[in-house]
Amino acid sequence: MAVLQQISEQNYYSIDWELQQLVKSGLFPDESTALRSALRALYRANPQARVHMAIRAYEAGEISLGRAAAMLGVSQEEMKEILREAGAEIHLGPDTIAEARADADHA
Numbered sequence: 001m002a003v004l005q006q007i008s009e010q011n012y013y014s015i016d017w018e019l020q021q022l023v024k025s026g027l028f029p030d031e032s033t034a035l036r037s038a039l040r041a042l043y044r045a046n047p048q049a050r051v052h053m054a055i056r057a058y059e060a061g062e063i064s065l066g067r068a069a070a071m072l073g074v075s076q077e078e079m080k081e082i083l084r085e086a087g088a089e090i091h092l093g094p095d096t097i098a099e100a101r102a103d104a105d106h107a
Helices: 002-024 031-045 047-059 065-072 076-085 097-106
Strands: none
Touching (some): 031 047, 065 076
16 A cells, blocks of 8 residues: 555656646746646547536535536536436435535535
8 A cells, every 4th residue: 555655646746846847937827727728638638527527526416507517518408418318316406405505505
């Protein structure tokens, strides 16, 4: 297990170092902008990555149906169809006031 942790730490520091170098080179104003650019490139190269991410976050209750739809640039009805095709359970609404508040926070 220690070897895996060491490899993980080496990769983290490598990524951290690379982000710092991209900023220092003047290509990006900050690390956050560099990361957003990398994510955009990832989603262009693999559009399904964003779909899978939205489905997983929706299933976990981390985002609402509306937020998932907005992330993918589709209507809520289209998002429901995407969820059905993925075999995901569609949440019909909150069961408690706390869930309603959490939905509102994630909308």
